[in-house]
Every structure is written in C-alpha cells, then in structure tokens.
Amino acid sequence: MSSAIDLAVAALVLLGAAFVLIGSWGLVRLPSTMERLHGPTKATTLGLGALLVGSVVFFQGKLGVWTAHELLISVFLFITAPISANMIAKVHLHRMRTGALVEPESIAGEPPAPAPDVDWATFQAPRDGSSASTAGS
Amino acid sequence: MIEVALHIALGAVALALLLNGWRLLKGPAIGDRIVALDTMVINAIAVIVLIGMIGGNDTYFEAALLLAMVGFVGTIAYCKFILRGDIVE
Numbered sequence: 001m002s003s004a005i006d007l008a009v010a011a012l013v014l015l016g017a018a019f020v021l022i023g024s025w026g027l028v029r030l031p032s033t034m035e036r037l038h039g040p041t042k043a044t045t046l047g048l049g050a051l052l053v054g055s056v057v058f059f060q061g062k063l064g065v066w067t068a069h070e071l072l073i074s075v076f077l078f079i080t081a082p083i084s085a086n087m088i089a090k091v092h093l094h095r096m097r098t099g100a101l102v103e104p105e106s107i108a109g110e111p112p113a114p115a116p117d118v119d120w121a122t123f124q125a126p127r128d129g130s131s132a133s134t135a136g137s
Numbered sequence: 138m139i140e141v142a143l144h145i146a147l148g149a150v151a152l153a154l155l156l157n158g159w160r161l162l163k164g165p166a167i168g169d170r171i172v173a174l175d176t177m178v179i180n181a182i183a184v185i186v187l188i189g190m191i192g193g194n195d196t197y198f199e200a201a202l203l204l205a206m207v208g209f210v211g212t213i214a215y216c217k218f219i220l221r222g223d224i225v226e
Binding site: 009010016021025037040041058059073077080083084089090094095 | 138139141142143145146147149150152153154156157159160166167168169171172173175176179180182183186187189190193195198199201202205206209212213216217219220
C-alpha cells in the first residue's frame with residue numbers, strides 16, 4: 001500500500017514537472033507571440049494541476065494530513081488561466097492594430113473576423129455596419 | 138523514491154523559471170513579457186508546493202494560494218494598463 005502511494009506521488013510529481021518544463025520550453029521556442037501564448041497557458045496549468053494532486057495524495061497517504069489548499073489553488077488557477085490568456089491576446093491584438101507593434105506574419109496568419117456584423121473586443125474603432133458602429137447615425 | 142522524484146521535479150521547475158526569465162528579458166513584444174511574468178508566478182507556486190512537500194510542511198500552501206491570487210490580479214492590471222492607459226477607470 002505504501003509503495004503504491006509512493007509510486008503514484010512520484011509519477012504525478014514527475015508528470016507535473018515535465019509539463020511545466022514543456023510549457024516554458026514552448027514559451028522560448030515558438031515563433032510568434034500568439035503561438036507563444038499556448039505553451040504556458042495550457043501545458044503549465046496542466047502540469048501544476050498534476051503537481052497539486054500529487055501533493056494532496058502525498059500529505060494524505062504519507063503524513064495522514066488532509067489539506068484542501070491544493071484543491072483551492074488548482075480550482076482558482078483553472079478559472080483564472082483562460083482569463084489572463086484572453087487579456088494578453090487582447091493586448092497583443094490592440095498593439096498590432098494601433099501600429100505600436102509590427103510582427104512578421106505567423107503560420108496561422110491574421111485572426112479571422114468573428115462574425116459578419118461584430119468585431120473582436122479590442123479597443124479599436126468599430127467597423128462600419130457593425131452593431132457598435134455609430135458611423136451612420 | 139519520492140525524495141528523488143521531488144528533487145528532479147524541483148530542478149525541472151527551476152530550469153523552467155530560467156527559460157521564462159530569458160523570454161522576459163528578450164521580449165520582443167510587451168505581450169511576451171506579460172506571458173513570461175504570468176508563467177513565472179505559476180512556476181513559483183510550483184516551487185513553493187515542491188518545497189512544502191520536501192519539508193513535509195503544509196504551511197507553505199497559504200503562501201502558494203496568496204501568490205495564485207495576486208499573480209492573476211497583477212497580470213490583469215498590467216494588461217488593463219496597456220489596453221487603456223489606466224487600471225481603475
């Protein structure tokens with residue numbers, strides 16, 4: 001029983017650390033900012049989740065202490081990681097559209113328009129004909 | 138076995154922090170720097186959790202929880218400042 005807990009904790013911790021490392025490696029290696037956003041926001045969050053589950057198993061199995069902090073941290077992290085990634089993507093789009101930043105074309109190219117009559121929620125002037133446009137009134 | 142795994146994981150997370158620091162210094166866009174800072178906060182949480190497990194002490198997790206909250210607020214404040222030139226309007 002004890003060796004099974006040992007094995008589970010070691011596997012979870014190593015898996016989590018590997019994903020954290022892969023996320024940071026993606027941050028260094030990927031070619032454009034929008035692509036670099038993928039590594040940390042997905043791989044690192046998953047890796048930290050595995051680390052925290054390993055920590056819960058470790059404290060419960062080895063020391064007999066029930067700790068709920070890890071679950072709180074992972075829930076909070078899984079809620080906030082997409083929000084901060086969205087905000088950073090908006091910053092990048094905004095900087096590109098105001099001309100403060102010129103970036104070479106990435107493999108994925110420009111993001112497509114979300115729908116014919118709406119626009120991305122950055123702070124540029126709305127296009128003519130979109131629902132937020134006041135050009136015709 | 139757990140001790141060895143914990144120390145290997147600590148080394149891997151430290152290496153990840155160094156890679157983030159490289160991206161933070163190099164840039165080139167502001168978005169890259171914000172991503173690097175956000176990832177550094179998440180990796181710091183990982184370091185705190187690993188140190189807590191190595192020491193067998195669960196007091197460290199209070200600090201990790203606090204860091205998770207403050208890091209998120211910091212990232213949003215930084216993004217908001219770049220987008221609007223102000224944080225609270």
